[in-house]
Amino acid sequence: MKNIIYITLLSLITIMISCTNDEVDKPTIVNTQDYTVDIRDNVKTGDTIVTVLARSNKGSLSYNIINQNPVDAFAIDPDYGQITVNDETLIDAINTPVIDIEVSVGKDEVIKTSNVTINVASGPVCNNLDVSFFDNKTFLITSQDLPPGQGPVNMATTLSTDSSCATVTLRSEDMFLRGCMFQQDVDFILTPFPGAPEEIGEIRIEQRLHECFPPFFNFEISGVGTYDMFEGTIVATITYTFDNGAFTEEETIIFEVL
Numbered sequence: 001m002k003n004i005i006y007i008t009l010l011s012l013i014t015i016m017i018s019c020t021n022d023e024v025d026k027p028t029i030v031n032t033q034d035y036t037v038d039i040r041d042n043v044k045t046g047d048t049i050v051t052v053l054a055r056s057n058k059g060s061l062s063y064n065i066i067n068q069n070p071v072d073a074f075a076i077d078p079d080y081g082q083i084t085v086n087d088e089t090l091i092d093a094i095n096t097p098v099i100d101i102e103v104s105v106g107k108d109e110v111i112k113t114s115n116v117t118i119n120v121a122s123g124p125v126c127n128n129l130d131v132s133f134f135d136n137k138t139f140l141i142t143s144q145d146l147p148p149g150q151g152p153v154n155m156a157t158t159l160s161t162d163s164s165c166a167t168v169t170l171r172s173e174d175m176f177l178r179g180c181m182f183q184q185d186v187d188f189i190l191t192p193f194p195g196a197p198e199e200i201g202e203i204r205i206e207q208r209l210h211e212c213f214p215p216f217f218n219f220e221i222s223g224v225g226t227y228d229m230f231e232g233t234i235v236a237t238i239t240y241t242f243d244n245g246a247f248t249e250e251e252t253i254i255f256e257v258l
Contacts, residue, residue: 042123
């Protein structure tokens, strides 16, 4: 009986070692892709432009920018592949309407290349508008697409306002966007309705990358809607763009001053 148990254990150990050796002996495979991204030339240093999503059968990868023009305009996270603006002064729709970035993606000695094409358009002309109403405000965030009492109750606060460009930036510690709960900043650009008081009008959210535990669940957000300083509300219809435009979803979110 002991001999049978010994032989069985020995067989199991042999199988495990064999499987482990098979994994080690497998050739390293790295898969990546090319990207085309549209941005405005009023992006800021530190803004995330796109995340290079690559995969390997051997675990984590390393990312490196090996060529770009202008040099040092963008930087990349070596572990996650997030491309961010490194120097906003180099992003110019007139002088550099198209920026090509060559990214190396590697594991061990296997290196693949992702080509990222960035189309740069002129940013919107700033509107002068007194948005000081939104200074130092706290907002309740609710989804208009959910029944009352359902869904998370979230809060946001004013991070900054810029009356010279009619921009209000809200920061949420727990804003719930498609299953992501973490700190986020959202810029609302305000434009009064024609012929109406400046206290009411339209809002716009420029399309930008929204990241949830990168690089596992990323998408872009943009939006349109209205603001009302009399009521203390911003109502925004958020558009979520997944997989480089493969499909989109919408959700209407209400920001209410408390």
